[in-house]
Amino acid sequence: MTNALFSSVSRRMLPRRALHPASLSSSLPSPPLHADQPRSNRFHGAGTLARTAVALLACAALAFATPAEARKKARHPAVSVSTVLPAPVMKGLERAHVPLTSVSVVVEKIGDRTPVLAVNAGKPMMPASTMKLVTTYAGxxxxxxxxxxxxxxxxxxxxxxxxxxxxxxxxxxxxxxxxxxxxxxxxxxxxxxxxxxxxxxxxxxxxxxxxxxxxxxxxxxxxxxxxxxxxxxxxxxxxxxxxxxxxxxxxxxxxxxxxxxxxxxxxxxxxxxxxxxxxxxxxxxxxxxxxxxxxxxxxxxxxxxxxxxxxxxxxxxxxxxxxxxxxxxxxxxxxxxxxxxxxxxxxxxxxxxxxxxxxxxxxxxxxxxxxxxxxxxxxxxxxxxxxxxxxxxxxxxxxxxxxxxxxxxxxxxxxxxxxxxxxxxxxxxxxxVSALSLADLLQQANASPVAQVFVGSLPVAGVDGTMRNRLKTAPVLGNAHIKTGTLRDVRAIAGYVAGADGQSYVVVSIINDPHAEAAREAHDALLEWVYKGLH
Incomplete structure (x- = not known):
C-alpha cells in the first residue's frame, strides 16, 4: 500500500508548465516583512485522508540509521540503495568546493522508506530553516x-x-x-x-x-x-x-x-x-x-x-x-x-x-x-x-x-x-537533525491527517515563497514542494518532488560547510535529477 496524497493530489494542484505562478501565491498575502533574512547570515529561509493511509504509520522509523540499517528495517529490503551522488550534483559541489563529508542526502519514493539514494544519511546536521518542518508538522x-x-x-x-x-x-x-x-x-x-x-x-x-x-x-x-x-x-x-x-x-x-x-x-x-x-x-x-x-x-x-x-x-x-x-x-x-x-x-x-x-x-x-x-x-x-x-x-x-x-x-x-x-x-x-530523520518525518507527514495542509504550506519550485526565484525555466517548475534553509555555512532543502515518470519522491539534502552558500547549484541539480526519474 502506498500513500497517494502527494503523488496524486499534488499533481492536480501542480500541473506541469500550465501552472501560472499567481495560482498558488495570489491568495496568500505576504507577511509585512521577512523576519528570517539576516544581512550577514542570510536565512531564507516557503481534508482528512482515507483511514487506510494510517497503516503507513506503522512503518519503522529509520532515524539515525546507516544505509545498510535502513535497508534492513525498510518494508522493501530488496531495493538497492545508491551511495553515489548523480554527476550533475557532484559537479555543483565541486564548483562550490564542498567535500562529500560536508553533505548529507536522502531520496526516497513516497510510501517506501528504503532510500534510493543515501549519502551520510544518519549524520546529525545543522538543518537551518528546514527545522521548521519538525515544528510545523508537530504543531x-x-x-x-x-x-x-x-x-x-x-x-x-x-x-x-x-x-x-x-x-x-x-x-x-x-x-x-x-x-x-x-x-x-x-x-x-x-x-x-x-x-x-x-x-x-x-x-x-x-x-x-x-x-x-x-x-x-x-x-x-x-x-x-x-x-x-x-x-x-x-x-x-x-x-x-x-x-x-x-x-x-x-x-x-x-x-x-x-x-x-x-x-x-x-x-x-x-x-x-x-x-x-x-x-x-x-x-x-x-x-x-x-x-x-x-x-x-x-x-x-x-x-x-x-x-x-x-x-x-x-x-x-x-x-x-x-x-x-x-x-x-x-x-x-x-x-x-x-x-x-x-x-x-x-x-x-x-x-x-x-x-x-x-x-x-x-x-x-x-x-x-x-x-x-x-x-x-x-x-x-x-x-x-x-x-x-x-x-x-x-x-x-x-x-x-x-x-x-x-x-x-x-x-x-x-x-x-x-x-x-x-x-x-x-x-x-x-x-x-539528520537527513534520514527528516525524510522519515516527511514520509509520515504525507501519510497523516494533516498531509494536505502540511504539503501545501511548502514553497513551490519556481512559483512562490523562498523557491519563487529558483528553477523557473527548469522542467521541475511547479512540481516540487521544497522547504529551504540557508544560514552561514549551511544550505538545505527538504520536501517532495512529483517526478515526470509518475512517481513522487521525498528529497532531503543538507550541507554544513564554509562554502555551503555556493552550493545552490548542486541542490537545484538534485531536484532536477529526481524530477527526471533519477537519471
Missing part, C-alpha cells in the same frame, strides 16, 4: 489545523455614563504569531462595542503564557535591529518591527510613511531629495531611533536621498515587546476615538476583572503556510512555545516544547535520538 498534529490563538481584554474598575473606564484595562496574550494591525483592530473594535470609549487608568499587559526566560534573548548575530532577530512573546505585535517607506519628489522633499503606527513614535524628517545617481540611498533611508526620557521614541532621518533611488522600504526591529505592543494598541485605540489617561505596565489579570472582548487569530493552517512559505523565524518560535504551553501548563519554556515534540514523534514511530531543538525555527547553531 498541526498536536494542536490541530483549526487551532486559533486568543488575545483577550479584561476590565477592572467602573464604567461611567460616558463610557470611560475608571480603572485598568488588561490585555492577555497567548502568543498569536500574526497579531498585525489588521488583526489587533478587531480587538480594539470589540472593546469599543463593549461600551468602553476611554481608559482613565492603566493599560496592563498579561504575558504569563510564556516564561520570562524566553524574552530578550541574545540576538543571533550583532544586527540587533534586524527583524529576524526578534524573539518570541505572548503579545507579539507586527513582528515587533517598523516598516519605513521613503518616497522622493522632484521638489526636493521625501515623504516618509511608517507601519504600524505607534502612539509614542515621532518622525524627524531632515531628508533632502537630490539629483544624480542612486548613491547613499540605503544610508539615508535608515533612521536613528532613540527612546526619549519623556517616553516618546524619535526616528531621525537625515542626509541626501537621490530621486533615482525611487521608493524604498526598510524594516527595523525597535523597542521591547511590551513597549511596542502598548504603542501599537494605543495608536489604534486613539485612531478609533478612544481616550487614554494613564500608564502602561505588565501584570496578571486579577480575579476581580471581567472579560470584555476576545480576538481569535487566524487558524493554524494559515499560520503554518506563512511560516513555511516565507520561512518566518518569529512566527515559528511563537508556535514552538505555544505547543509547550498548550500541552503542558503555562508558562511555556523551550524545554517543555522540545519534550512535547519529542514525545509526539516517539509515540508516532519517529524516535529521533539526534534531534536537538532550541527554538524550533532553525535560526540556531545548536539545533541538529
Amino acid at each position: 498541526l498534529s498536536i494542536l490541530g489545523p483549526d487551532y486559533r490563538w486568543r488575545t483577550t481584554a479584561y476590565a477592572d474598575g467602573t464604567l461611567d455614563e460616558r463610557g470611560v473606564l475608571h480603572g485598568s484595562l488588561y490585555i492577555q496574550g497567548t502568543g498569536d504569531p500574526k497579531l498585525v494591525p489588521e488583526e489587533l483592530i478587531d480587538l480594539v473594535d470589540r472593546i469599543h462595542k463593549a461600551g468602553i470609549t476611554g481608559i482613565d487608568g492603566a493599560l496592563v499587559l498579561d504575558k504569563r503564557f510564556f516564561d520570562p526566560s524566553t524574552r530578550d534573548l541574545p540576538p543571533f548575530d550583532d544586527d540587533t535591529t534586524a527583524p529576524y532577530n526578534v524573539g518570541p512573546d505572548p503579545l507579539l505585535y507586527a513582528f515587533k518591527s517598523l516598516t519605513f517607506t521613503l518616497t522622493p519628489s522632484p521638489d526636493g522633499t521625501v515623504a516618509i510613511d511608517v507601519l504600524p503606527a505607534l502612539s509614542q513614535l515621532q518622525i524627524d524628517n531632515e531628508l533632502h531629495a537630490t539629483r544624480g545617481a542612486c548613491v547613499g540611498g540605503e544610508t539615508a533611508a535608515t533612521p536613528t531611533v532613540t527612546p526619549e526620557a519623556n517616553g516618546t521614541v524619535a526616528a531621525l532621518f537625515s542626509g541626501d536621498y537621490p530621486v533615482r533611488c525611487g521608493m524604498r522600504s526598510i524594516n527595523l526591529a525597535v523597542l521591547d515587546h511590551s513597549q511596542f505592543f502598548a504603542g501599537g494598541f494605543l495608536a489604534l485605540w486613539q485612531q478609533t476615538g478612544g481616550t487614554f489617561n494613564g500608564t502602561t505596565r505588565e501584570g496578571p489579570v486579577p480575579v476581580t476583572a471581567h472579560l470584555v472582548a476576545t480576538h481569535q487569530g487566524p487558524v493554524l493552517s494559515d499560520i503554518v503556510r506563512d511560516i513555511n512559505k516565507f520561512s518566518n523565524n518569529v512566527m515559528a518560535r511563537n508556535l514552538f512555545l505555544t505547543i509547550g504551553a498548550v500541552k503542558e501548563k503555562p508558562p511555556a519554556t523551550p524545554e517543555k516544547s522540545a519534550d512535547v515534540i519529542r514525545a509526539f514523534l516517539h509515540a508516532n514511530g519517529l524516535p529521533i535520538p539526534e534531534l536537538t531543538l532550541e527554538n524550533g525555527s532553525g535560526l540556531s547553531r545548536e539545533e541538529h
Whole structure:
C-alpha cells in the first residue's frame, strides 16, 4: 500500500508548465516583512485522508540509521540503495568546493522508506530553516489545523455614563504569531462595542503564557535591529518591527510613511531629495531611533536621498515587546476615538476583572503556510512555545516544547535520538537533525491527517515563497514542494518532488560547510535529477 496524497493530489494542484505562478501565491498575502533574512547570515529561509493511509504509520522509523540499517528495517529490503551522488550534483559541489563529508542526502519514493539514494544519511546536521518542518508538522498534529490563538481584554474598575473606564484595562496574550494591525483592530473594535470609549487608568499587559526566560534573548548575530532577530512573546505585535517607506519628489522633499503606527513614535524628517545617481540611498533611508526620557521614541532621518533611488522600504526591529505592543494598541485605540489617561505596565489579570472582548487569530493552517512559505523565524518560535504551553501548563519554556515534540514523534514511530531543538525555527547553531530523520518525518507527514495542509504550506519550485526565484525555466517548475534553509555555512532543502515518470519522491539534502552558500547549484541539480526519474 502506498500513500497517494502527494503523488496524486499534488499533481492536480501542480500541473506541469500550465501552472501560472499567481495560482498558488495570489491568495496568500505576504507577511509585512521577512523576519528570517539576516544581512550577514542570510536565512531564507516557503481534508482528512482515507483511514487506510494510517497503516503507513506503522512503518519503522529509520532515524539515525546507516544505509545498510535502513535497508534492513525498510518494508522493501530488496531495493538497492545508491551511495553515489548523480554527476550533475557532484559537479555543483565541486564548483562550490564542498567535500562529500560536508553533505548529507536522502531520496526516497513516497510510501517506501528504503532510500534510493543515501549519502551520510544518519549524520546529525545543522538543518537551518528546514527545522521548521519538525515544528510545523508537530504543531498541526498536536494542536490541530483549526487551532486559533486568543488575545483577550479584561476590565477592572467602573464604567461611567460616558463610557470611560475608571480603572485598568488588561490585555492577555497567548502568543498569536500574526497579531498585525489588521488583526489587533478587531480587538480594539470589540472593546469599543463593549461600551468602553476611554481608559482613565492603566493599560496592563498579561504575558504569563510564556516564561520570562524566553524574552530578550541574545540576538543571533550583532544586527540587533534586524527583524529576524526578534524573539518570541505572548503579545507579539507586527513582528515587533517598523516598516519605513521613503518616497522622493522632484521638489526636493521625501515623504516618509511608517507601519504600524505607534502612539509614542515621532518622525524627524531632515531628508533632502537630490539629483544624480542612486548613491547613499540605503544610508539615508535608515533612521536613528532613540527612546526619549519623556517616553516618546524619535526616528531621525537625515542626509541626501537621490530621486533615482525611487521608493524604498526598510524594516527595523525597535523597542521591547511590551513597549511596542502598548504603542501599537494605543495608536489604534486613539485612531478609533478612544481616550487614554494613564500608564502602561505588565501584570496578571486579577480575579476581580471581567472579560470584555476576545480576538481569535487566524487558524493554524494559515499560520503554518506563512511560516513555511516565507520561512518566518518569529512566527515559528511563537508556535514552538505555544505547543509547550498548550500541552503542558503555562508558562511555556523551550524545554517543555522540545519534550512535547519529542514525545509526539516517539509515540508516532519517529524516535529521533539526534534531534536537538532550541527554538524550533532553525535560526540556531545548536539545533541538529539528520537527513534520514527528516525524510522519515516527511514520509509520515504525507501519510497523516494533516498531509494536505502540511504539503501545501511548502514553497513551490519556481512559483512562490523562498523557491519563487529558483528553477523557473527548469522542467521541475511547479512540481516540487521544497522547504529551504540557508544560514552561514549551511544550505538545505527538504520536501517532495512529483517526478515526470509518475512517481513522487521525498528529497532531503543538507550541507554544513564554509562554502555551503555556493552550493545552490548542486541542490537545484538534485531536484532536477529526481524530477527526471533519477537519471
